Amino acid sequence: MKDKLYRDILPRVSKPARYAGNELNIIKKEWETSRTKMVFAFPDVYEIGMSHIGGRILYGLINEKTDHIMERSYAPWPDMEAIMREENVPLYSLESFRPLADFDIVGFSLQYELSITNILNMLDLSGIPLKSEQRGEDDPLIVAGGPVAFNPEPFADFIDVFFIGDGEEVLPEFLDAYYNHRHLNRQECLLKLAAIEGIYIPQLYGVEYLPDNTIKSRQPLYTEVPSVVRKRVVADLDKAYYPDKPILPYMEIIHDRAVLEVMRGCQRGCRFCHAGMVYRPTRERSMDTLTEQARNQLLHTGYEEISLASLSTLDYSAVDQLVKGLVAEHGPRGIGVALPSLRVDAFSIELANEVQKVRKTTLTLAPEAGSQRLRDVINKNVDTEQLLAAVEAAFKSGWMALKLYFMIGLPTETREDLDGILTLLDEVKRVGNQYSRRPVEIRASMACFVPKPHTPFQWQPQNSIAELEEKIAWMKKSKRKHIKLSFHDSQTSYLEGVIARGDRRLGKVILTAWQKGARFDGWSEYFSFERWMQAFNECQVEPDFYVTRPRSYSEIMPWDFIDIGVTKEFLIEENELAMAVVLSPDCRQVGCTGCGVCTSLEVDLDIRGGDNFAHQS
Amino acid sequence: MRIRVEYEVKSELRFLSNLDMMNVIQRALRRGNIPYALSEGFNPHIRLSMGTVLPVGLWGQREYFDLELAAPMSIEDFVSKMNVVLPPAIKINQASKIEQSTPALMKVINATAYVFVINSDNFDVSAWRDQVLNQDILTVKSRGKKKGIDKDLKKGIYKIELINNELETKIILWVSSGEPVNIRYDELLDMMQQTGLDSSLVIDVYRQGNYIKVGERFYSPLEKVKVFE
Numbered sequence: 001m002k003d004k005l006y007r008d009i010l011p012r013v014s015k016p017a018r019y020a021g022n023e024l025n026i027i028k029k030e031w032e033t034s035r036t037k038m039v040f041a042f043p044d045v046y047e048i049g050m051s052h053i054g055g056r057i058l059y060g061l062i063n064e065k066t067d068h069i070m071e072r073s074y075a076p077w078p079d080m081e082a083i084m085r086e087e088n089v090p091l092y093s094l095e096s097f098r099p100l101a102d103f104d105i106v107g108f109s110l111q112y113e114l115s116i117t118n119i120l121n122m123l124d125l126s127g128i129p130l131k132s133e134q135r136g137e138d139d140p141l142i143v144a145g146g147p148v149a150f151n152p153e154p155f156a157d158f159i160d161v162f163f164i165g166d167g168e169e170v171l172p173e174f175l176d177a178y179y180n181h182r183h184l185n186r187q188e189c190l191l192k193l194a195a196i197e198g199i200y201i202p203q204l205y206g207v208e209y210l211p212d213n214t215i216k217s218r219q220p221l222y223t224e225v226p227s228v229v230r231k232r233v234v235a236d237l238d239k240a241y242y243p244d245k246p247i248l249p250y251m252e253i254i255h256d257r258a259v260l261e262v263m264r265g266c267q268r269g270c271r272f273c274h275a276g277m278v279y280r281p282t283r284e285r286s287m288d289t290l291t292e293q294a295r296n297q298l299l300h301t302g303y304e305e306i307s308l309a310s311l312s313t314l315d316y317s318a319v320d321q322l323v324k325g326l327v328a329e330h331g332p333r334g335i336g337v338a339l340p341s342l343r344v345d346a347f348s349i350e351l352a353n354e355v356q357k358v359r360k361t362t363l364t365l366a367p368e369a370g371s372q373r374l375r376d377v378i379n380k381n382v383d384t385e386q387l388l389a390a391v392e393a394a395f396k397s398g399w400m401a402l403k404l405y406f407m408i409g410l411p412t413e414t415r416e417d418l419d420g421i422l423t424l425l426d427e428v429k430r431v432g433n434q435y436s437r438r439p440v441e442i443r444a445s446m447a448c449f450v451p452k453p454h455t456p457f458q459w460q461p462q463n464s465i466a467e468l469e470e471k472i473a474w475m476k477k478s479k480r481k482h483i484k485l486s487f488h489d490s491q492t493s494y495l496e497g498v499i500a501r502g503d504r505r506l507g508k509v510i511l512t513a514w515q516k517g518a519r520f521d522g523w524s525e526y527f528s529f530e531r532w533m534q535a536f537n538e539c540q541v542e543p544d545f546y547v548t549r550p551r552s553y554s555e556i557m558p559w560d561f562i563d564i565g566v567t568k569e570f571l572i573e574e575n576e577l578a579m580a581v582v583l584s585p586d587c588r589q590v591g592c593t594g595c596g597v598c599t600s601l602e603v604d605l606d607i608r609g610g611d612n613f614a615h616q617s
Numbered sequence: 618m619r620i621r622v623e624y625e626v627k628s629e630l631r632f633l634s635n636l637d638m639m640n641v642i643q644r645a646l647r648r649g650n651i652p653y654a655l656s657e658g659f660n661p662h663i664r665l666s667m668g669t670v671l672p673v674g675l676w677g678q679r680e681y682f683d684l685e686l687a688a689p690m691s692i693e694d695f696v697s698k699m700n701v702v703l704p705p706a707i708k709i710n711q712a713s714k715i716e717q718s719t720p721a722l723m724k725v726i727n728a729t730a731y732v733f734v735i736n737s738d739n740f741d742v743s744a745w746r747d748q749v750l751n752q753d754i755l756t757v758k759s760r761g762k763k764k765g766i767d768k769d770l771k772k773g774i775y776k777i778e779l780i781n782n783e784l785e786t787k788i789i790l791w792v793s794s795g796e797p798v799n800i801r802y803d804e805l806l807d808m809m810q811q812t813g814l815d816s817s818l819v820i821d822v823y824r825q826g827n828y829i830k831v832g833e834r835f836y837s838p839l840e841k842v843k844v845f846e
Contacts, residue, residue, distance in 0.1 A: 006628070011674050016632040024704050248644065250630065250637050302644030302702070333647065334655045334663065 001089075001097045009087060013080045017251035018046035021094035024248040025300060027063040028095050034069040036175040036182075038062065038105040039093050043118035044522070046074040050247070051255035053309060054146065054167060055109060060243030061168050068175045071095040071103070075118045076125070078520070084125060091125040100126035104178065106140045108159070110148035113499040114492070114521035116155055119144075120514040123158070130511065132160050132203055137186055141178070145171075150231075150278050151453040151559040154499050156202035157507030160190065163198060164562055165231030166264075168241060170198040194225045198232035200562070201225075207504055213545060215503065215556040230563040235603045237264055237283040244296035248303075257305040257338065258297040260290050262322070266311035267587050267595075267605070270368070271379045271578050272410070274452035275311055277571075278564045280597040282588065283606040287318050287325070294326055298335065306330070307338040314343040314351070315588075317607050323355050341366075344382045349393040362443075363394050366405035369413075370420030377412050377578045381586070384424070388431055395432045401441040402428060408471050408487075409449040409463035411578065418475050421446075425483050443484045446475070448493035452500050453559045454566065456574035459551040462497045464544070465490045491529040495521070497547040503558035506546075508539045565597035618686040619719070620695065622712040623839055628676045628823075629706040635670040641707065642667075642682060648702040651695065652688040668722040668838065669729065669794060669827055672802055679710070679826035681722050681838050715842045722838055728775065728830040729794045731802045733809070734821040737786035740814065746777050746788070749812055757807040761799060770808055773798035775830070789825060791835065 010016035042049030062070035071093035090099040145163035432440035468490040512535035520526040664685035773793030
């Protein structure tokens with residue numbers, strides 16, 4: 001297999017290092033003596049999959065700390081896929097070069113709604129039946145986890161087992177249980193596995209619909225199967241496993257650096273934010289642990305940069321000391337520290353100034369909305385003054401270009417809010433030009449708002465493509481010098497919206513779209529909206545039902561049986577406060593705001609010290 | 618202190634680009650805690666300069682880089698430390714201290730030897746060599762910067778060696794790199810195709826070494842530049 005690859009196949013494809021394996025720090029375990037054999041399959045190309053921290057954590061955890069095996073596989077780029085099909089090469093793992101069908105478990109990471117067609121394609125390239133119901137005793141179990149799995153229903157036809165919540169918490173237990181029940185037949189084994197907290201097995205549940213197409217009821221089909229699936233959560237992140245020896249790829253990947261996960265979760269409470277709701281509560285790692293992890297990762301990789309990752313790194317309680325400590329320890333060897341997400345305030349900019357190894361080219365900030373009113377609706381706790389202070393701090397210290405992220409199509413949005421974005425950009429440019437000799441470059445990227453499950457906006461209608469296009473045209477009507485606007489594709493956002501809040505009936509649409517050639521749908525060069533619309537048409541499924549329709553609080557949502565710890569009452573209240581344009585505070589600053597996660601999951605907000613909050617507004 | 622290093626890239630890493638290879642070496646320098654020198658300026662980088670680019674798809678027996686060290690270190694120590702931290706498919710063969718004034722590798726390397734491993738069951742390599750040597754010009758379409766332009770390789774083909782025994786058949790082409798003509802290995806494959814050696818007979822291609830050609834002699838980049846302590 002490997003010889004054939006190296007001799008006949010890899011010389012013919014672009015970026016062959018994607019498929020060659022053998023990276024430094026790879027772990028190859030003895031097949032025969034290992035217990036459960038799993039392959040972690042990432043439904044996108046190598047350089048994206050290899051950048052994913054969750055995969056690094058699970059790979060190290062399973063291989064270093066358990067008797068099970070975890071190998072890796074990524075979606076082949078279309079040129080490689082064509083040759084694999086032509087030469088009858090099945091999709092294989094990069095460790096042992098075994099076909100995926102040889103494993104007990106094939107586990108997909110669901111980071112993005114539209115990657116589902118790549119999952120089907122990878123199963124097909126492996127010769128594994130695409131639908132759960134077609135798989136037999138000799139086929140692997142197909143499992144999936146990740147943020148998109150918090151609404152697993154659109155993928156219910158294809159995935160045998162879903163993991164809900166923090167993967168490192170549930171996976172070792174799952175692989176142990178699988179090993180213990182391996183002598184049972186598939187159905188009996190699934191029934192045993194369904195008892196594990198955080199495990200959801202769609203085929204063990206039935207769903208009934210009302211004449212208006214909303215859900216009438218959903219029931220477990222067996223008495224021993226739980227009706228509510230509660231997410232798993234790592235209570236003590238500081239003690240949780242984190243890899244000291246991540247795989248070092250040979251080719252450049254998207255995030256090609258050592259990464260520290262300084263904390264998990266965020267309780268700022270932005271009402272549109274999926275991750276901010278499903279990954280509660282905030283749990284930090286201690287400075288000592290992070291300092292040690294940085295040292296070890298650098299020793300084993302030789303990376304030139306350390307990135308501090310999390311949903312909102314500047315909110316880490318000891319960010320100032322941590323960053324300065326890392327710079328002092330590793331800076332003299334030419335190793336830099338990167339802050340991937342900056343908060344919109346002057347403190348963030350000043351800290352970034354101190355550490356930024358790279359030239360001060362472009363700084364990125366995310367005010368999300370253009371008017372104060374709309375920022376209050378979405379609970380983005382930033383006012384214009386703060387934003388301009390941040391901008392001033394940036395240009396004062398020599399940054400030449402600024403990139404700003406906004407969303408369009410937010411609930412209650414009017415033309416004044418869109419104009420607000422443009423006015424804000426003018427203002428930013430004006431501030432910039434006071435400090436810079438040549439005109440500053442302002443770029444604004446506008447994403448189309450997609451309401452996500454488990455958020456306060458899950459009941460809100462999403463803008464139609466026509467509405468979004470009208471807004472885009474409105475914003476483009478007057479050109480501004482040195483201000484560049486770019487917009488996410490409204491058709492892609494529409495399809496994301498369908499799947500994000502979809503239900504089981506989308507299975508046939510997804511399968512049809514794949515049969516028509518859909519794959520790499522997250523890549524504009526391969527995405528075809530028309531293909532998807534034909535699939536909806538043929539399957540007689542109305543996509544608008546999932547996207548533009550307002551939902552009532554009494555409607556049963558497809559994901560209601562997934563318990564993320566945050567209560568529905570809290571989400572409703574937050575939605576109501578949004579409509580009343582009232583802000584909600586951060587529980588780290590004012591004490592518990594009653595979202596429910598700590599009490600229901602018996603965990604706690606875990607803040608590891610540091611006085612960072614003194615710096616905040 | 619400046620050193621010149623000769624290393625080998627085994628077949629397993631033949632798919633790396635030049636940038637990938639530079640990253641591999643820089644990261645090994647960091648893992649090995651080598652006292653590399655950093656450039657001045659806002660974005661300091663390791664003072665490393667690579668020899669001629671090893672083409673993607675080829676492995677190489679003698680590749681080179683120069684490195685500036687900020688603190689003295691014995692050559693033995695450098696080689697052994699690096700060989701511990703480098704991937705198994707890269708090995709440093711030898712290294713030596715060189716003068717600060719030694720011209721850069723890219724400036725002095727002017728010849729390369731490519732080895733083509735041939736399936737000669739039904740092919741007479743000796744006859745093929747004679748035929749190639751007898752031609753006055755060997756024109757191929759350029760694959761380099763001036764893509765598609767006619768390019769005569771003949772003046773850049775310095776010698777053709779054959780290894781032809783029961784175990785293996787190899788054609789070793791000693792060719793010009795840079796001046797008078799920059800010859801790429803894929804252009805040599807095209808030339809072979811045109812002269813009757815079908816590419817399906819080529820089992821493997823690798824680079825045997827990079828050389829400094831002076832008159833009729835080929836020196837390795839490590840010869841003549843060594844500084845003896």
